[in-house]
Amino acid sequence: MNFDLQRNVSLKRFNTFGVEALARHFVRIDSMAQLAELRAHPLWSEGPRLIIGGGSNLLLTRDFEGLVVQIAITGRDLARVEDSDWVVQAGAGENWDSFVRWTLASGWPGLENLALIPGSVGAAPIQNIGAYGVELKDRFDALEGMDVETGQVVTLNKEQCRFGYRDSIFKGDLKSRIVITGIRFRLPKNWQAVLDYGDIRSELTQRHLTQPSAQDVADIVTAIRRAKLPDPAVIGNAGSFFKNPVVLAEQHSLLKTHHPGLVSYSQPDGGFKLAAAWLIDQCGWKGRSLDGRAAVHDRQALVLVNRGGASGADILALAHAVQDNVRQRFEVELEPEPVIV
Ligand SMILES: Cc1cc2nc3c(=O)[nH]c(=O)nc-3n(C[C@H](O)[C@H](O)[C@H](O)COP(=O)(O)OP(=O)(O)OC[C@H]3O[C@@H](n4cnc5c(N)ncnc54)[C@H](O)[C@@H]3O)c2cc1C
Numbered sequence: 001m002n003f004d005l006q007r008n009v010s011l012k013r014f015n016t017f018g019v020e021a022l023a024r025h026f027v028r029i030d031s032m033a034q035l036a037e038l039r040a041h042p043l044w045s046e047g048p049r050l051i052i053g054g055g056s057n058l059l060l061t062r063d064f065e066g067l068v069v070q071i072a073i074t075g076r077d078l079a080r081v082e083d084s085d086w087v088v089q090a091g092a093g094e095n096w097d098s099f100v101r102w103t104l105a106s107g108w109p110g111l112e113n114l115a116l117i118p119g120s121v122g123a124a125p126i127q128n129i130g131a132y133g134v135e136l137k138d139r140f141d142a143l144e145g146m147d148v149e150t151g152q153v154v155t156l157n158k159e160q161c162r163f164g165y166r167d168s169i170f171k172g173d174l175k176s177r178i179v180i181t182g183i184r185f186r187l188p189k190n191w192q193a194v195l196d197y198g199d200i201r202s203e204l205t206q207r208h209l210t211q212p213s214a215q216d217v218a219d220i221v222t223a224i225r226r227a228k229l230p231d232p233a234v235i236g237n238a239g240s241f242f243k244n245p246v247v248l249a250e251q252h253s254l255l256k257t258h259h260p261g262l263v264s265y266s267q268p269d270g271g272f273k274l275a276a277a278w279l280i281d282q283c284g285w286k287g288r289s290l291d292g293r294a295a296v297h298d299r300q301a302l303v304l305v306n307r308g309g310a311s312g313a314d315i316l317a318l319a320h321a322v323q324d325n326v327r328q329r330f331e332v333e334l335e336p337e338p339v340i341v
Contacts, residue, residue, distance in 0.1 A: 014055045
């Protein structure tokens with residue numbers, strides 16, 4: 001056996017909420033060959049399985065009575081150079097932010113707006129990570145993984161992944177079916193900075209930058225994120241806990257009549273994306289807690305935090321209370337972003 005199967009492992013350091021939960025069995029996988037071997041092991045089919053990377057989009061509400069598999073496959077390099085793109089690849093277990101910084105240092109721009117997002121490369125397609133006007137899908141070429149039902153190694157291109165807003169086929173038809181082992185990215189030679197989102201422009205003005213490099217953009221995004229978002233190393237959290245809900249034009253105009261301050265963004269399909277943080281803030285949740293342990297962050301209403309000693313169930317109870325309030329006041333359903341186990 002080429003892997004180290006452990007019993008009754010605490011998952012506290014494997015989830016950025018920092019909640020306590022035990023894994024009945026835990027294993028770290030470093031290669032596709034190990035994954036194939038694990039799939040043939042009796043424990044694989046004995047009970048439930050949970051694949052994890054960095055645990056930064058995960059809410060563990062109970063002990064896990066099955067097998068937790070951490071994908072730790074590393075490696076990154078330039079796969080090929082095409083007329084219009086650099087094609088770069090990385091193992092699923094690479095740290096996302098380190099990978100982004102490596103591409104920038106190598107002179108391949110394109111991922112700078114996604115700097116400082118926690119977690120692994122392999123988890124990035126699951127919810128099509130996005131920040132500051134760029135989503136994974138904008139730079140994605142293809143991924144490799146194992147179809148765990150058949151044991152086949154599969155390659156999926158962008159269309160096959162059916163990326164959407166914080167969404168992909170891995171949350172739908174292929175849920176729990178593909179273990180991602182590596183990803184290829186297309187980084188454009190004809191790069192153009194994406195600057196029209198959040199506070200990027202005002203930061204550029206402050207720094208007297210008119211023609212920012214990709215590294216400048218990464219530095220700015222990093223600075224804005226550090227100022228706005230709580231650091232999981234200091235206070236447990238999983239970033240935004242709720243997706244921004246998308247409503248039809250009719251509902252949007254009704255909401256706008258009753259709540260003129262509503263913050264929303266029109267969508268190409270005619271719908272409107274509502275700022276979930278605004279809805280939550282309007283219900284008075286910023287900085288509030290039900291039990292003193294799980295709380296809504298005091299500067300960012302979209303982020304739920306573990307002030308210390310919260311269980312996953314405490315955080316889930318808080319999330320439900322926030323959802324109930326928003327539903328009563330706005331008739332809008334908030335959908336959680338992290339995977340709840
Ligand atoms: C402070 C903070 C800020 C954040 N900001 C953002 C942001 O700006 N934008 C954004 O989109 N997200 C953000 N997130 C969420 C999170 O960082 C991303 O979703 C990230 O991609 C999760 O990576 P992970 O390795 O930690 O995944 P995990 O939490 O370990 O897993 C998440 C899901 O992916 C699955 N999974 C993980 N690895 C694999 C694999 N190799 N194959 C198949 N399935 C897999 C898991 O089963 C689970 O369903 C933030 C989180 C935090 C804590």
